[in-house]
Amino acid sequence: MGEDKKTEEVILEAAKTVFIRKGMDGARMQEIADEAGINKALLHYYFRSKQKLFDAVFSMVLRSTFNEMREIFSGEFSVEQAVRKFADSYINTLIQNPYIPEFVIHELNKDVEALQLLVSKNLPDITPFLQVIEKEIAEGKIRKMDPRQLLMNTISLCIFPFVGRPIITTILFEGDSNAFYQTMERRKSDVADFILNSIKK
Amino acid sequence: MGEDKKTEEVILEAAKTVFIRKGMDGARMQEIADEAGINKALLHYYFRSKQKLFDAVFSMVLRSTFNEMREIFSGEFSVEQAVRKFADSYINTLIQNPYIPEFVIHELNKDVEALQLLVSKNLPDITPFLQVIEKEIAEGKIRKMDPRQLLMNTISLCIFPFVGRPIITTILFEGDSNAFYQTMERRKSDVADFILNSIKK
DNA sequence: GTCTATACGCAGATAGAC
DNA sequence: GTCTATCTGCGTATAGAC
Incomplete structure (x- = not known):
């Protein structure tokens, strides 16, 4: 056994x-x-069957992918804390596992219906964090903007470079993979600075 | 005939x-x-063969995808002009063709070697634009930062929401596809504002 | 529980009529 | 140039020995 x-x-x-x-x-x-x-x-x-094996793998990957997110956007952190935590944590994970986001996205794109149930169980509820953003806007800590756009920006900036890695490495680093990963290391703080710079009043 | x-x-x-x-x-x-x-x-x-048919389609898609980019990053526009043009032009295109980026990225991820030649012919040379960024930093128009990170940010913010559309629609818009597209319409200017806000001194 | 051998169906590719 | 019918190989899945 x-x-x-x-x-x-x-x-x-x-x-x-x-x-x-x-x-x-x-x-x-x-x-x-x-x-x-x-x-x-x-x-x-x-x-x-292949399908059942795939389902097992996919649900495993979904769980581990979104667990970090759940904690960060639970609402217990300030916008600045959450943004810094997210950038640091996700870019670190993605440096180790650069293929995961494209994989998840591709499978979801192919068959939204069939996997919707599987996904809804794993996706985090981010409404608490949207409320934190609104609260900080109301308090005048950050400038007025659509909370959803801010969250989308944070996620986009951290994840996209890995999803588009082949193109980005070619177009921006002349195919030098090491240069790409070195830039990603610096990006952990660069992205957070970029976001916080934009939203501060 | x-x-x-x-x-x-x-x-x-x-x-x-x-x-x-x-x-x-x-x-x-x-x-x-x-x-x-x-x-x-x-x-x-x-x-x-299927492969030859695919190659024809793929090279067609690559050409049309990167043609816009080539013009915008040719170096004849200021950073602000290029950012606004890119956000407006790409988000508009992607609202019409939301599946294209994920498609291109997935195929490139699977087989980087085989398509490298095809791609290198189509990818734009963005070095002129990197020089424009450096120039504006030197002139004190925008704050000091890695030009590559700025370009990566611009691309990420415009394209990622479409690549991750299934997840983003579920997580941020409770599955409401219309709400997603309405937000993308506003995003054309929101993204440009977000970037320009962050880089201004 | 793990292997070898084999069945079976699907999808890409071809032959040949019109 | 376009069709129907057919071949072929590959990949999933199963049977059955050990």
């Missing part, structure tokens, strides 16, 4: 790696089996 | 629609044939 569980986890890890790189449609069960060091039949023994 | 060309264009349009929604791997030749109102065999008669 201890052994069983271990195999299952090895499969999930391998499937995660392959699905994230190739997507559901592009991934091959053979490739996942190779990555896990086992054979195709065993994948079906544990997960019955 | 006039008839021939028309069929070819009908196929290209249909292929574009299907490829953009489903991606290369998810698209089916049968679906493209249906969309074009013809049969599979004719697709092969005109384009020999």
